[in-house]
Amino acid sequence: MNIIILIAILVVAFLIYRRYRDESLLGMIFKVAIKALSNNKARSFLSMLGIIIGVAAVIVMMSIGQGSKEAVRKNISQMGTNIIMIRPGADRRGGVRMDPSSMQTLKQEDYEAIRNECKYVKYISPEVQSGGQAIYGSNNYNTTAYGESLEYMDIKQWEIEDGTCFTEQDVQTAAKVCIIGKTLVDNLFPDGQSPVGKTIRFKSTPVRVIGVLKSKGYNSFGMDQDNLMIMPYTSVMKRLLAQTYFQTINVSSLTEETTDQTIEELTEVLRRSHKLKDDAEDDFTIHSQAEMMETMSSTMDSITIILVVAAAFSLLVAGIGIMNIMLVSVTERTKEIGLRMSVGARSIDISVQFLIESILISITGGLLGVLLGYGISALATSLFGLPTSVPFWSVILSFVVCTIIGIVFGYIPAQKAANLDPIEAIRYE
Amino acid sequence: MSEDNRKVVIELKDVCRDFKVGDEVVHALRGVSFKIYEGEFVTIQGTSGSGKSTLLNQIGCLDTPTSGEYYLDGVSVRKMGSNQRAKLRNRKIGFIFQNYNLLAKTTAVENVELPLMYNAKVKPKERRQRAIKALVEVGLGDRLEHKSNQMSGGQMQRVAIARALVNDPTIILADEATGNLDTRTSFEMLVLFQKLYNEGHTIIFVTHNPEIAQYSSRNIFLRDGQVQSDTINHNILNAEEALAKLPKKD
Numbered sequence: 001m002n003i004i005i006l007i008a009i010l011v012v013a014f015l016i017y018r019r020y021r022d023e024s025l026l027g028m029i030f031k032v033a034i035k036a037l038s039n040n041k042a043r044s045f046l047s048m049l050g051i052i053i054g055v056a057a058v059i060v061m062m063s064i065g066q067g068s069k070e071a072v073r074k075n076i077s078q079m080g081t082n083i084i085m086i087r088p089g090a091d092r093r094g095g096v097r098m099d100p101s102s103m104q105t106l107k108q109e110d111y112e113a114i115r116n117e118c119k120y121v122k123y124i125s126p127e128v129q130s131g132g133q134a135i136y137g138s139n140n141y142n143t144t145a146y147g148e149s150l151e152y153m154d155i156k157q158w159e160i161e162d163g164t165c166f167t168e169q170d171v172q173t174a175a176k177v178c179i180i181g182k183t184l185v186d187n188l189f190p191d192g193q194s195p196v197g198k199t200i201r202f203k204s205t206p207v208r209v210i211g212v213l214k215s216k217g218y219n220s221f222g223m224d225q226d227n228l229m230i231m232p233y234t235s236v237m238k239r240l241l242a243q244t245y246f247q248t249i250n251v252s253s254l255t256e257e258t259t260d261q262t263i264e265e266l267t268e269v270l271r272r273s274h275k276l277k278d279d280a281e282d283d284f285t286i287h288s289q290a291e292m293m294e295t296m297s298s299t300m301d302s303i304t305i306i307l308v309v310a311a312a313f314s315l316l317v318a319g320i321g322i323m324n325i326m327l328v329s330v331t332e333r334t335k336e337i338g339l340r341m342s343v344g345a346r347s348i349d350i351s352v353q354f355l356i357e358s359i360l361i362s363i364t365g366g367l368l369g370v371l372l373g374y375g376i377s378a379l380a381t382s383l384f385g386l387p388t389s390v391p392f393w394s395v396i397l398s399f400v401v402c403t404i405i406g407i408v409f410g411y412i413p414a415q416k417a418a419n420l421d422p423i424e425a426i427r428y429e
Numbered sequence: 430m431s432e433d434n435r436k437v438v439i440e441l442k443d444v445c446r447d448f449k450v451g452d453e454v455v456h457a458l459r460g461v462s463f464k465i466y467e468g469e470f471v472t473i474q475g476t477s478g479s480g481k482s483t484l485l486n487q488i489g490c491l492d493t494p495t496s497g498e499y500y501l502d503g504v505s506v507r508k509m510g511s512n513q514r515a516k517l518r519n520r521k522i523g524f525i526f527q528n529y530n531l532l533a534k535t536t537a538v539e540n541v542e543l544p545l546m547y548n549a550k551v552k553p554k555e556r557r558q559r560a561i562k563a564l565v566e567v568g569l570g571d572r573l574e575h576k577s578n579q580m581s582g583g584q585m586q587r588v589a590i591a592r593a594l595v596n597d598p599t600i601i602l603a604d605e606a607t608g609n610l611d612t613r614t615s616f617e618m619l620v621l622f623q624k625l626y627n628e629g630h631t632i633i634f635v636t637h638n639p640e641i642a643q644y645s646s647r648n649i650f651l652r653d654g655q656v657q658s659d660t661i662n663h664n665i666l667n668a669e670e671a672l673a674k675l676p677k678k679d
């Protein structure tokens with residue numbers, strides 16, 4: 001789509017050029033510039049090379065940045081933008097060190113209070129995690145056990161592929177049962193037998209496998225989403241960790257639109273449940289998925305900016321390269337300049353001619369760079385599966401930047417040419 | 430002859446031009462003074478190094494005097510801005526260089542078009558037509574698209590003449606314009622110059638050939654950067670008649 005607009009612009013520019021090339025002094029100077037450049041194709045190309053590489057680098061960086069941002073957004077919104085996470089402890093962005101007891105503020109009472117009082121909450125699941133080794137027979141694999149409630153399956157949209165989910169009964173009795181992800185299945189049961197009904201050991205506790213999760217594959221950060229086991233939260237707390245507090249409470253709001261009301265409601269209920277005084281700070285933190293998405297995008301943006309700035313520096317170097325070539329060209333063509341002056345070219349005519357030449361070099365380089373950038377982006381996507389998307393404004397920006405480079409770095413050579421003395425110049429050999 | 434009624438186009442007053450070459454100073458012109466009236470055909474002669482080209486560069490507004498004044502149409506060239514001098518070179522003066530000075534790798538037509546390109550009043554179509562007309566006039570109608578490096582010395586010289594005439598200048602300055610031409614072609618050029626003279630153009634012609642001087646209206650001799658003699662030629666020979674007497678080429 002973008003490339004079509006780009007081509008359309010180029011065609012229009014070419015038609016305008018065709019229409020006016022003979023009409024004016026400027027058009028004539030254009031013709032002379034094109035001729036001068038095509039008289040020395042190899043050198044013109046070499047002086048363009050820096051611009052080509054620089055612009056291509058900028059385009060590729062921008063396209064990867066934009067592409068991954070879009071991929072992350074898509075990923076997160078697939079996970080559900082109505083998801084809200086409650087963590088213990090005050091907002092840690094201030095950087096204040098927390099005393100460990102403040103990280104133990106989310107309790108069973110909170111869970112029940114939210115479940116009973118919050119109208120906007122659709123699903124709720126307390127969460128405890130424990131990392132460790134899962135063993136079956138002679139196979140073992142490092143994984144994480146997530147202790148959750150039944151509603152977790154709805155919040156995260158997990159589906160059972162084989163077997164069943166655990167029951168309310170299992171939660172009440174802290175049963176040693178689990179549902180495992182595809183990666184665990186592959187690594188613990190490599191011979192293809194069904195894991196359902198088998199008893200594996202996790203951190204030396206025997207746990208019975210009652211179901212297998214449908215695979216979700218890797219997420220856009222390259223994380224394996226299938227390397228996990230889900231157990232009733234009571235089981236993880238009592239059998240594995242012997243702790244009485246939660247690490248997270250995951251909640252899903254009724255709809256995406258009610259997220260803000262839900263957060264307000266949750267804050268109110270939790271403050272009451274924690275008996276916080278009016279002037280006391282929250283001893284918990286609530287994040288919505290949507291908010292995380294914003295944070296993530298802005299992080300990606302800053303990474304993209306850093307990469308693009310680095311690539312832009314190569315454009316500066318390219319500009320210096322053009323200036324160098326133009327200076328050589330002015331010296332070489334001293335006699336021609338003198339001759340043009342002797343038949344009536346003014347200084348401004350001469351300097352415009354050289355400026356147009358350097359702009360032509362940098363814009364042509366920019367054009368080739370954009371095409372190369374598009375090519376590399378497409379290649380990166382098809383070969384390495386990198387998400388890329390060339391933002392159209394970056395193409396426009398490249399052209400603007402190239403024109404500026406042409407003018408800035410063409411200025412000194414153009415002045416040098418314009419200030420030549422006609423008699424001296426015409427005698428130059 | 431009531432010379433004083435005629436319009437003075439070119440007036441030099443004690444023009445000196447020094448060149449610094451290393452530590453030495455070369456005095457190429459040491460106080461040259463003369464007036465040239467509208468419609469004169471002046472030849473300038475002198476030994477090599479006597480300052481003819483330097484003088485012509487002054488008259489052609491390519492260079493300015495070290496001291497002294499040069500008035501073109503009554504205006505001091507030294508006091509003009511460089512853009513004004515460029516405009517004069519473009520519209521008023523046609524200059525034929527001693528060593529042609531054509532653009533390399535460029536066709537005859539494009540070379541002749543060059544002065545018109547810096548004249549915004551001339552439209553592209555007219556530009557080409559006028560360039561072709563000027564080339565036909567110097568007998569190169571069949572060499573329009575030849576590049577400068579594909580031409581003989583004489584042909585290049587004639588391209589240079591065409592280029593000087595294409596803007597229809599009132600003053601024509603020629604530095605050895607027939608130096609590389611055979612007798613017949615140089616007489617053909619001389620016919621052309623006499624035609625321009627009869628049309629009222631002012632012509633200044635540097636030459637080594639005393640024979641050519643007989644076809645002009647006034648002869649100036651330079652020596653060591655000074656005017657040695659300046660005489661009116663009352664018996665101007667007719668180049669057309671001389672050409673007719675020459676044996677035909679084929």
Ligand SMILES: Nc1ncnc2c1ncn2[C@@H]1O[C@H](COP(=O)(O)OP(=O)(O)OP(=O)(O)O)[C@@H](O)[C@H]1O
Pocket residue numbers: 427448449450455456457475476477478479480481482483484527
């Ligand atoms: N740009 C310059 N720099 C230094 N010296 C110069 C320059 N131009 C001319 N001269 C000197 O000025 C003197 C006059 O040179 P000029 O070219 O006017 O001679 P000329 O009469 O045209 O000779 P020729 O008949 O050989 O063309 C010479 O001694 C020359 O060396």
Ligand SMILES: [Mg+2]
Pocket residue numbers: 481482483527604
């Ligand atoms: Mg000379």
